[in-house]
Amino acid sequence: MKLLSRDPDRLVFRLTKRDHEALLTVLRLGPLFPRQGKPISRDAAGLEKLRAAQDDLDAALAEHRGSRVAEVEALIADPARCAPLKPSGWKLTLSTAGSEALLQLLNEIRVGAWEKLGAPDFGAGERPKIDEENLLGLWAFQLSEVFQGVLLDALVGEDG
């Protein structure tokens, strides 16, 4: 996946056939790595107001995830935004909102895969076992990071 052009409201990438297949595959793997619920507060779990806020957060995140997946699926399926190139490859055109949605979704898949791998601290030298059970998670973790990195580099270039 390579950045072709960038303006304040739009990023355009060229994807090889393999990039395109890999991106679709990693996005389809998302449901295999659902995120664990996160607390809205660490120090005040006893406060009634925060307990209600936790329920609101859980519901909002579930709803957001559903709409973001639908948004990215529509983006990838829209020939105006994801068009085949001749002789091969694909042109992916992302608006600011589209870039954010794809970035969020890729990161969620990456973090979800990491949680499924046992949340290893790679910086401290922890490594998940490479076995049949973990293979898909490792693959999704690394591949989503590759696409996320390209997208972040392109976004940083806007003002950096």
Added chain:
Amino acid sequence: MPEILEPPVRPGVVPILEDQPKRTREPGYLVICWNDPVNLMPYVTHVFQAVFGWDRPRAEKHMKEVHENGKSVLAKESFEKAEFYVHELQKYSLQATMEPEA
């Protein structure tokens, strides 16, 4: 005949919060981002910029605080605003919470 009551505050006069007893005020909430070993540093910087509208140096300063100190206080807000920011940060899969100000 309805009794005419003196308004507690004259029109055009804004009550000064500092004059009120402390116990009647809504406590502030700190929006905190906690370190984790998974989110990439450029990603965290980008999220802070996207959610708070900060420039890159300010976002990077907070990202480094998270990385080096384990957490960074990103904002002090009312309950509703703090809740909004935590929602936005968690939509990006960051470990963000809101804590009542001590």
